[in-house]
Amino acid sequence: MWDYTDKVKDYFFNPKNAGALAEANAVGEVGAISCGDALKLMLKVVPETEIIEDARFQTFGCGSAIASSSALTELVIGKTLTEALEMTNQDIADFLGGLPPEKMHCSVMGYEALQAAIANYRGEEWHDDHEEGALLCKCFGVDEGMVERAVRMNKLTTIEQVTAFTKAGGGCLTCFDGLEACLAKVNAEMVAEGLLAEHEAYRLGGTSQAVVKQKAREMRGFVKAPEEPKPAPAAAPMISLDQIALVPPPSSAAPSASGGLTMLKKIRLVEETIEEMRPYLRQDGGDCELIDVDGNTVKVKLSGACVGCQMSSVTISGIQERLAVKIGLPFRVVPV
Amino acid sequence: MTPVYLDNNATTRVEPSVVAAMLPFFTEQFGNASSIHAFGAEVGGALKTARRELQALLGAEHDHEIVYTAGGTESDSTAIFSALESLPDRTEIITSKVEHPAILAVCDHLEKTGRARIHRIGVDKAGRLDLDAYRAALSDKVALVTFMWANNETGTIFPVEGLAEMAKAVGALFHTDAVQAVGKVPIDMKSSVIDMLSLSGHKLHGPKGIGALYVRRGTRFKPLIRGGHQERGRRAGTENAPAIVGLGKAAALALQHMEEENTRVKALRDRLEAGIQQRIPNCFVNGDKDDRLPNTCNVAFEYVEGEAILLHLNRAGIAASSGSACTSGSLEPSHVLRAMDIPFTAAHGSIRFSFSRENTDQDVDRVLDVLPGILEKLRDLSPFWAGTNETPKAFKPVYA
Numbered sequence: 001m002w003d004y005t006d007k008v009k010d011y012f013f014n015p016k017n018a019g020a021l022a023e024a025n026a027v028g029e030v031g032a033i034s035c036g037d038a039l040k041l042m043l044k045v046v047p048e049t050e051i052i053e054d055a056r057f058q059t060f061g062c063g064s065a066i067a068s069s070s071a072l073t074e075l076v077i078g079k080t081l082t083e084a085l086e087m088t089n090q091d092i093a094d095f096l097g098g099l100p101p102e103k104m105h106c107s108v109m110g111y112e113a114l115q116a117a118i119a120n121y122r123g124e125e126w127h128d129d130h131e132e133g134a135l136l137c138k139c140f141g142v143d144e145g146m147v148e149r150a151v152r153m154n155k156l157t158t159i160e161q162v163t164a165f166t167k168a169g170g171g172c173l174t175c176f177d178g179l180e181a182c183l184a185k186v187n188a189e190m191v192a193e194g195l196l197a198e199h200e201a202y203r204l205g206g207t208s209q210a211v212v213k214q215k216a217r218e219m220r221g222f223v224k225a226p227e228e229p230k231p232a233p234a235a236a237p238m239i240s241l242d243q244i245a246l247v248p249p250p251s252s253a254a255p256s257a258s259g260g261l262t263m264l265k266k267i268r269l270v271e272e273t274i275e276e277m278r279p280y281l282r283q284d285g286g287d288c289e290l291i292d293v294d295g296n297t298v299k300v301k302l303s304g305a306c307v308g309c310q311m312s313s314v315t316i317s318g319i320q321e322r323l324a325v326k327i328g329l330p331f332r333v334v335p336v
Numbered sequence: 337m338t339p340v341y342l343d344n345n346a347t348t349r350v351e352p353s354v355v356a357a358m359l360p361f362f363t364e365q366f367g368n369a370s371s372i373h374a375f376g377a378e379v380g381g382a383l384k385t386a387r388r389e390l391q392a393l394l395g396a397e398h399d400h401e402i403v404y405t406a407g408g409t410e411s412d413s414t415a416i417f418s419a420l421e422s423l424p425d426r427t428e429i430i431t432s433k434v435e436h437p438a439i440l441a442v443c444d445h446l447e448k449t450g451r452a453r454i455h456r457i458g459v460d461k462a463g464r465l466d467l468d469a470y471r472a473a474l475s476d477k478v479a480l481v482t483f484m485w486a487n488n489e490t491g492t493i494f495p496v497e498g499l500a501e502m503a504k505a506v507g508a509l510f511h512t513d514a515v516q517a518v519g520k521v522p523i524d525m526k527s528s529v530i531d532m533l534s535l536s537g538h539k540l541h542g543p544k545g546i547g548a549l550y551v552r553r554g555t556r557f558k559p560l561i562r563g564g565h566q567e568r569g570r571r572a573g574t575e576n577a578p579a580i581v582g583l584g585k586a587a588a589l590a591l592q593h594m595e596e597e598n599t600r601v602k603a604l605r606d607r608l609e610a611g612i613q614q615r616i617p618n619c620f621v622n623g624d625k626d627d628r629l630p631n632t633c634n635v636a637f638e639y640v641e642g643e644a645i646l647l648h649l650n651r652a653g654i655a656a657s658s659g660s661a662c663t664s665g666s667l668e669p670s671h672v673l674r675a676m677d678i679p680f681t682a683a684h685g686s687i688r689f690s691f692s693r694e695n696t697d698q699d700v701d702r703v704l705d706v707l708p709g710i711l712e713k714l715r716d717l718s719p720f721w722a723g724t725n726e727t728p729k730a731f732k733p734v735y736a
């Protein structure tokens with residue numbers, strides 16, 4: 001099992017400040033049950049002084065998640081909001097005498113919950129609400145801001161570290177390009193600000209995607225990751241679904257390179273397959289909607305329990321597999 | 337406080353009489369079985385006896401159908417590579433999504449390097465194989481079908497005999513990873529059509545690092561490891577005499593205790609399972625309740641995370657294991673539970689208790705004493721529990 005410090009064990013077995021806080025006036029919630037950990041942080045802030053008088057937590061998660069949450073409450077009690085905002089996830093890890101590298105995301109979860117709680121107190125929108133486009137990793141519901149903060153605060157310079165600290169990229173890895181771009185961007189900023197030496201910074205293309213994917217697959221018990229994006233067959237037309245319903249197939253949709261199916265036929269089949277799967281997804285509290293078919297890329301919108309968690313990677317590979325079986329063509333399914 | 341060991345699917349304690357049988361082969365009887373002199377002959381005789389003991393456990397017709405290997409993993413690899421090499425016109429392999437990594441990782445590798453096309457057959461929510469998908473995948477392009485006899489995480493048993501017949505009908509070889517089944521369920525290879533079967537010593541109170549591949553007489557075979565002529569040229573390398581003797585002794589004991597395994601041990605498992613379900617709300621049993629190893633119990637606890645449960649159990653002196661992501665270092669829960677479509681809300685909190693004949697009624701009592709308290713404590717901590725607290729009875733998972 002993990003090499004937890006005595007302090008981690010102590011805070012896990014005898015957590016301090018566990019449970020609900022009725023008089024809380026600042027609440028931050030991060031994570032989801034399907035992602036394997038979730039934390040609800042409740043603070044009681046004295047309005048006049050902005051001092052955090054009391055803090056409680058409720059956590060679903062492993063040993064280090066519970067210990068990190070409890071440590072966080074101990075750390076913030078007595079601090080002013082301004083002081084609390086200066087804390088980093090490293091402070092939580094240090095307080096516990098360190099965390100195993102693979103478990104650093106537990107400390108990041110604590111940090112994020114604190115930021116969210118303070119934003120909640122101040123009536124601000126916490127930028128972790130996954131509005132369109134901001135979500136980088138769909139499997140674990142990690143947005144760009146969270147990755148940026150974790151990279152900056154912990155001087156992360158590799159994709160593996162980003163996964164260890166935020167969980168982003170720990171699933172299907174369709175988010176690889178986004179993670180890479182984000183890491184490179186923040187590292188470049190850090191170099192410019194003198195926070196990082198030039199040679200340490202991550203450069204785009206610095207990690208072979210194949211290597212990371214392979215590693216992720218091994219870690220996940222050999223589940224197949226989605227196929228590498230294949231170049232779409234030449235001149236495959238972009239058709240959206242409403243177009244199909246209203247207009248006849250464009251002439252360019254003559255038998256295409258892929259399997260001799262017309263584009264329209266292909267879309268119909270894709271549509272049928274996804275329709276067939278929806279009742280099953282709904283059973284598990286999720287849903288999936290076809291948005292677009294572009295060449296061999298199928299864009300879908302996941303909702304309900306499928307969103308922002310690992311369910312999505314399973315759903316995605318499930319859809320991919322059904323499509324391959326039903327239509328006999330390799331499709332790449334991308335959540336949008 | 338004596339520890340309670342309920343992780344026998346991970347490995348078992350080497351039985352003291354097995355250790356005793358092995359010891360002389362480290363000291364006085366150190367000879368090489370291939371040598372012509374007395375030192376060698378002594379060892380050669382012991383290896384023969386051991387082979388007969390394993391033959392009896394498998395109900396094999398011939399003792400030379402057994403090829404010793406360095407464990408279940410090597411047996412699995414040997415079977416896969418041998419089949420592909422022996423049937424060069426066939427390039428497909430059929431397996432399931434719930435196999436042990438000893439099978440899945442090899443298949444992944446073969447696929448990635450373009451040496452074989454892999455069909456991975458899915459399972460239903462109880463872990464039962466999708467027979468229609470299997471039937472559809474069978475063709476004369478298939479070199480090997482490999483399905484595990486019993487699943488290491490849930491104990492679910494596949495109907496391997498029938499599956500083997502279907503494979504034979506298209507001329508494919510059939511292999512089964514029986515690492516978890518051998519010693520727990522009766523096996524009679526004489527009356528079977530299975531071509532190859534893997535087993536491992538350390539799952540049946542024998543030593544680690546020793547196993548065997550049963551290869552039916554007349555089955556086409558290519559060795560994985562070449563060199564000397566040991567094992568009739570099917571597995572080179574000086575025999576691991578102490579381990580082989582230990583495995584033989586363990587096999588003899590397993591045969592003796594087969595009935596106990598399916599009566600007393602099964603009763604312990606059933607009592608634990610019933611006790612848990614009685615005392616703890618919002619939990620359900622993973623796997624095929626009707627066709628399962630007698631020793632395995634895998635329970636999903638909603639709203640708690642498996643590692644947290646294991647840490648508490650460990651502190652109470654109880655060893656079990658979990659399909660949770662956090663214990664394995666991966667971020668997603670076990671591939672077996674995911675293939676079964678167990679929702680993540682429960683997969684993260686799945687715990688496996690696996691018994692052996694060394695377990696007692698007191699062991700079950702100990703777990704039933706502490707587990708409800710652990711669950712209560714962790715659920716009190718959980719932000720998801722509060723809301724469901726009032727009406728736990730109403731909880732009816734669609735997947736149970």
Ligand SMILES: Cc1ncc(COP(=O)(O)O)c(C=O)c1O
Nearest residue numbers: 407408409436438488513515536
């Ligand atoms: C089903 C199954 N196959 C293969 C193995 C690997 O066996 P070994 O540890 O002897 O290599 C195991 C044990 O972990 C197993 O449970």
Ligand code: FES
Nearest residue numbers: 137138139171172
């Ligand atoms: S791992 Fe990031 S989207 Fe799947």
